Amino acid sequence: MTSHMTTPMEAPSTTTQDERREWIRVDDRVLMEYRVLMESGHTLAVEAGAPTADMISTAVGKPTADLLARSGDSLVGSPVLPWIMKVDYLLEVILNALAASRPDSVTMARPMDVNLSGGGVSFLSGRELSTGDQLALKLILPPFILIKATVRVIRAMPQAGGQGYAIATEFVDLKPDDQEHLIRHILQVQAEQLRSRRKAAASNPLS
DSSP, X not given: OOEEEOOOTTOOTTOOHHHHXXXXXXXXXXXXXXXXXXXXXXXXXXXXXXXXXXXXXXXXXXXXXXXXXXXXXXXXXXXXXXXXXXXXXXXXXXXXXXXXXXXXXXXXXXXXXXXEETTEEEEEESSOOOTTOEEEEEEEETTTEEEEEEEEEEEEEEOGGGOOEEEEEEEEEOOHHHHHHHHHHHHHHHHHHHHHHHXXXXXXXXX
């Protein structure tokens, strides 16, 4: 994963620090769900069919895995960890039972590779979307911060070989608190990626 900062060609002198933070973009993998907003106000699911057992297991287990990765050794050996794992297990059992008995009743965020900024989200979609389409978006940031937003598609480009569509969106309805959570997450991911690159460079000084 890489991260970079994009800036306008001529940034005005009155640009605030918060605005500059919105230009920071990072590649990440998060739990995400999106639906097309119809003119009637209803939403249309993009992914057809009930989630598989593997999808459910990944979606349930990812927040716990993220929590363990970010807490280091502080959570390992903690009496709280077995209870977290137990809740994960029970939730997975319930969701699998629902998916088997009532497939249409189970919709959930799925792990997706995305490019995040304080102003929008880019991702690959198997469904063709059009510029101007509005999407109801749910993001789950590590370890488990739920963000709900409305985004507008600003670019939709077919990929070579029929490998879906590259979708770029901008937020049109995002609560300030959720935007702050998102920006903090982006800054943390950027810092983690920089540390990883420096560590790799230090271990391979001649590369």
